[in-house]
Amino acid sequence: MNIQHKLGAALASVSLALLAACGGGGGGGTADTGTLGLSLTDAPSCGYDHVNVAIQKIRVNQSSTASDTDAGWTDLAFSTPKRVDLLTLTNGVLTSLGQIPLQVGHYTQMRLVLAANDSTNPLLNSVMPTGGSEVALDTPSGVQTGLKMNVDINIAANQLADFVLDFNACKSVVSAGNSGKYQLKPVVAVTPNFISGVSGYVDASLANGNTLVSVQQGGMVVKATAPDATGKFLLQPVAPGSYDLVVTAPGRASEVVTGLTVTASTVTLLNASATPLTLAASLSGTAAGTVTTTTTPIDASVRALQTLANGDKVEIIGRAVDATTGTYSYALPVSATMVAAFVAPQGTLSFSADAATAAKFGLEASSAGAVKTAGPLTLTAGGATTTNFSFP
Template identity: 45%
Template sequence: MNLHPLLRPFAANAMLAAVTLLAACGGGSSTTSGSATGQGTLRVALTDAPSCGFDEVNVTVEKVRVHRSSTAADADAGWSEVVLNPARRVNLLDLTNGVLAELGQTELPAGIYTQLRLQLASNGSTGPYANSVVPTGGTETPLDTPSAQQSGLKMNVNLTVAANELADVVLDFDACKSVVTRGASGRYNLKPVVTVLPRVRLDGLVAEGMVAPAIALPTTTVSLQNAGVPVRSTVPDASGRFVLYPVPAGTYDLVVSADGRVTAVMTGVPISDSSRTFATPTGTAIDPPAGTPRSIGGVVSITGSTTIPLATMRALQTVATSTVERHSATNDVVTGSYALKVVAGAPVTSAYSAGATTLSFVADPTADHAVKYQVAASADGLLALSLPADVTAGDVALPVVFAAP
């Protein structure tokens, strides 16, 4: 069987390749799929972006299902399945820094598949639970996943399975954005944010490098971003090494966000489907200067309504000519409160150079770039907001009020 070199639907555009969505049981737009002859193979793995505030985020996968129609119902004919027997319980926080959990593979008719569902097991009445979280310093708490226990977590995709070839994909499960706090109840909901990425062999779609061991902490995030949107994120290991994989081929900003350190950005980092990218020369590490920790926070609401929307809050910062995400979080769905961790201090920047033997980051000379952020707020069915936040004088209280739909 020949290895498919790169899934065609993902290669055209690096941002569209990573089909990021809020997985749900709702429908999608109708799609007419092309037909093909012969059999191909679909292989699926699972990985995770960094999580925040948890020691464990556990999910138990029963099966992965794909269909050619984006509107196919659960009981319709035409589904192909990767069945895990027994179901596999995975701590998503073990799947960072390039680590993958293999879910399995299946043969299926060649063609274009437009719907993928990830089906999770139901929780029992006692622990250990199939799906759960362990808050930092806390105890295991069930993770409520109502949609996943019926028809599965739905994703609209555009996946070509060619005859006699392997379509190899990774489900990138963003645990930080997927776990929603329910106020003081001590309960958590799972509203998954999942990205579907291609995987290749030949040592491609990989970036690796080092940050200083002093900042190799669970709160440090290294990400590859396109126009301020993280495409792949991870936390470095204890030595400072980071691995970002898989990443759609393209050119990105490499962003390092560490507590108490200014933002560091390396521009023009290339990702290829045929070779590994080393972001830092041998013997060097990214070590941003110290900054002053700040917080931007408040309450999310809708004008004239008592409903608390679930919103994604992103702290964006300008570094040289790039816009990057410093931190993101969702609000509490009961109280509406949110908090974004930022820093006051001039960010530093450097341009990627394949032949470099040293690292050379320089401070951004624009004063506003050190203290001024834009908070981008988005929620399903509501008009997105962009709000300024200046942390010169200290923490910023920033209520976010969406217009009524």
Template identity: 40%
Template sequence: MHQISRSFSCALPVLACVATVAAGLLAGCGGGGGTSTGTANVLLTDSPSCGYDHVYVTVDHVEISSDGNSWTSVPVSASLGRIDLLSLNNGTLISLGQTPLTAGTYQQVRLVLAANGNTAPYANSVVLTGSATEIALTTPSGQQSGYKIVGPFTITAGTMADLVLDFNACKSIVVAGASGKYLLKPVVSAVAELVAGKITGTTVAGSHVYAEQQSTSGPVVVTGTVADATTGAFTLWPLQQSTVAGPVDVVIVPPPSSGTAGYASYFVQNVPVTAGATTNLGMMTTLAPSSVYTVSGAVTVAGSAGAADLVAEQTVTSSGRTYEIASTSTTSGPYSIPLASAGPWLGTYSTTLPLVFAQDMAGSDVGIYDVTATDAAGSSASHLVNVSTGPTVVGFILSP
């Protein structure tokens, strides 16, 4: 068994998009009649991105609807300009604007982005890791009609209600084949803060930390963050309370420390989320070492080197659960993903800290990953790879 030392540290909230609704009561005159209204204060934050140094978006306005037909607009201050989503790390928030709202239940939020100009700096763009070149994001119909995020959430008169919109930059950017374009197709989830909670902890600085759940189509990353580069503190937020959405599993993927030296991945299963509360996982900084090897190769689309998004997943045979471990993208065919060669360490949440972990030594799990490449047309291919003894090379042939 492997133990993690105890701590009680706290971090700022995870990247997400937050709509804070401050509700106040405007009472009418005479016989008890009146109109209950509130104020929607929309703020922005983000989940971590992969393969990009910057992801810029410019929000024109936000719209909120109770029925999907009529919409109330939340104007955004022009002084905000474009926002680098990746600067909104570990809970940094930006207020977009405010508008009055009638108390009641709202079903949808719509995020409308500004249109790109003809030259950089663009309203919506990406800068690839290690590059200084800004690439415009193509935002098909969303610029005009907006990106819909399904509720519901409730505004109660005389109370404060927060709607948290988690903008997942990594999942929102699609590499568009041989055109060299990047498509922005926002993946945004909505959680009312009234039924949301946090998970905090401390681990190896720079680790990618995810809250994941299982589905019939594979693992779902509910939200994620990157542990603070100095302290290693992390916060996963917003998360819907477990009584509504069930518990989550926390996945910790440390960065390589030097060359092929690094750490094993850690999975904390069945972590509860309590509305308005914080679930602390304690100190998880003394992690088991592991060699880190790459799976690399090239992606071919319709017979030529092409662009695709790639995801690596790992399955724990004993529980039957599969976790997303890493993701990247390629614009011209070549790709590389670093993966731990050792089996992951498994733990189950407990209020007693430090948490206790045991290593997964199953031959079908140690260094074994399922890597999937998907192009902009939705064509995909998967390969089971083994990095338990060293790097491996795998090519993907996609035929959209």
């Protein structure tokens, strides 16, 4: 799962055998029907204390090209919008959205339909910036008719296919100029509800809401979270496989654990509370610029990446640009990233500075499926570089 399309494209692929491993079994179906179970979780937000979204219904269809008015839709609808604070759903916390009885078959499209703010409920969808007051979160009309997500879900007779909608609040809430307004441009991934994942600890001094822990493949974030008040983090669900675990925090050198192995039906223990990850202090430089597009509001994002000496790419930060001005600005550590190879669960991690990463970053901008890159850039402590991108 490495899909991060700004209008919510998301991909999940799973076999019938995997469905059984992920909660398959009696789903209350018949010889002709099975059940799709859905839950919601969230990656951490950036600079917000609350992000509330109101879900009207979830729709599924076997046709990937079906429009919202075509036949073949089965809906999981709520009599009143289900309002969820996404920031309560980090560190492996899920909230159930319910179950949908479905005809046996292969389903390729899902739509997430959000309710709109109105005069009666002006803060139905809302955001509370850290240190600020609750304000409305504007939802585009396309989200209100159904955020399209491409999926690959097999429904088997009398089986439960258990899936999770992973809502990335950090990349979904977009500022709009200096007006104090915010827009919702959902970034959602649909994944099987794997039991497997990763847990561990960062130092308590980093348990401040600004530290981000993620597992990545090929420089794409698969799952991310913020440690809790004790420094503990849990990344779940995560598919079995090999990952880079990346830890970032403002004013700190990043840390990466390479070759982290996640096995089926197991939560991999990275380290114990007695040996937390402690990120060294680092000075920062700024990478900033503007993205221009031919459409308004501006729908684009910019990521800052590093390439490790072993060739692995990791994302250090990535967010949507300002929807009105197209601007972005990232404070990035100039100290070398500290890298350690994964060892057996709770084994000693031996970190060393990866000199190839010191103050070196690549930038990647994306808009409407197009991608442009720049760099590598060399930052200086207290300095700033400007990199602009233009999409015709």
